Structures are given as structure tokens and as C-alpha cells.
Amino acid sequence: MKRVAVIFCAVFSVALAAEEVEIPKYLKLCSRKSQDVDGCLKNAIQDAIPKFAKGVPELGIPVLDPYYVATDEISYNNGLMQGKLLMKEVNAYGTSRAKILKVISTFSEDRQRLEVDVLFPKILVDGEYKAEGHLNDFKVGGKGFFNVSMEGIRTVWDITGRIENDRWVVEHFMVLPEVEKMKVYFDDLFNGDESLNNIARTFINEYWPLFYRELLPIASAQWDKMLTDFANSVFSKLSYSKLFA
């Protein structure tokens, strides 16, 4: 029984070791014991963004600018309004122009937290969509091309996790972006009725902060899951003691 455990442990540690990827040479590293670790991290993250944006295959990081999503589906129901939105061939442009404003790090023996204050000056999203739903008893729907341009997107990446087996295991990656300006365009939400569609476009562009505020908590929970998985797919390959020596 003991031998089985030993063999199992050996296999397991080989598996872990095999998983480790060398830290890319172009990354600036920051020691957690350094005097100005937050300033160092601010520069290191700022420096890494355009490099990561092109994709880092050995770390499993896809191209991030433009960030491509093949399909995505959102369901929405608040009693008054219910519907389903299917998006295809979606691209988001401008992520590589992120500006890191500030970093606050908190280290303890077995935990780490990074709060990264970041500003995206401008992001443009476009793609195809298909929408169907009801507004009270009124049937809405249509399909076509859409785009959304956003300016002054500011958020904190609040990343917390534990240190385990020389890895940073991320537990939460929370974002709650504030958006200064948003402009939305879509071809058709009323099955070809262009005058109704114009009214809807005008209405949404006037009142987007209301929609945004309503959707943000739902989106934020989804982003936490998505970003946590993404962070772990990267940090699970990197030695914690080498990364934050």
C-alpha cells in the first residue's frame, strides 16, 4: 500500500513538473520582497500586455487583440422583457491599449492578492447576431450585423488565490468595469421595420447606462468564472517561487 502511494506520488510530481513552462524571457519579474513591488508589478504588467495580446502559445494564451469569440448566447428575463441573443464571429479590438494605473499587492505565507487598476481608452466590438424575444406581448427579433464602441472603460482586476505546490491557484478574478461612453449599432431588431429599429437604436443609445447597470452583476459573475479559468490555465504552468521570487 505504501509503495503504491510512493509510486503514485512520484508519477504525480512528474506530471506536475512536466506541466511547468519556462517563464518567457521577455517578462519582467518582481520579487515579492522588493521595496517597491507594486511599482515593479505595474511596469511589468504594462510591459506584458502588448506581448500577451499577440498570443503566447506555450502558455495557452490566445491572441487577445483582437479577441475572437466564435459564438456566444445570452438569455435575459426581467419579467417585462425576455429574450435570447445569439452572437457569432465576434471580435473585440483595442485590449492591447490598456493602461495600468496602479497595482496593490497583498502577500502572505500562503495567499496572494493583486488589485490592478486598469483603463482601456477605447474598445470596439463587432459581429453578427440573431435576437428573438418579447417586450410585454410585443414580439421582437431580427438578425444582422452589430457593433458597440466603448470609451473610458475602467476597472480593477481583483485577483485572489492561494499558494499551493509552488503554484498560484486563483480563486477569484473579479471585474466591475465602469464605462464612460458607449455607442451601439445593430441592423434589425424588428423583423425589417426600419423606423421601429431606428427608434430602438436611439432609445438604447440614450439609455444604455440603465441596461448596463442591470446586466453588469450577471456579466460580472460570468466574467469571474471565465477570467479565473483563464488565469489558472496560465499560472498552473508557472512556478510561483520563480515568478514572484
Ligand SMILES: *[C@@H]1O[C@H](CO)[C@@H](O)[C@H](O)[C@H]1NC(C)=O
Ligand atoms: C458600426 O456600423 C455602422 C454600420 O455599418 C457604421 O456606420 C458605424 O460607423 C460603425 N461604428 C463603429 C464605431 O465602427
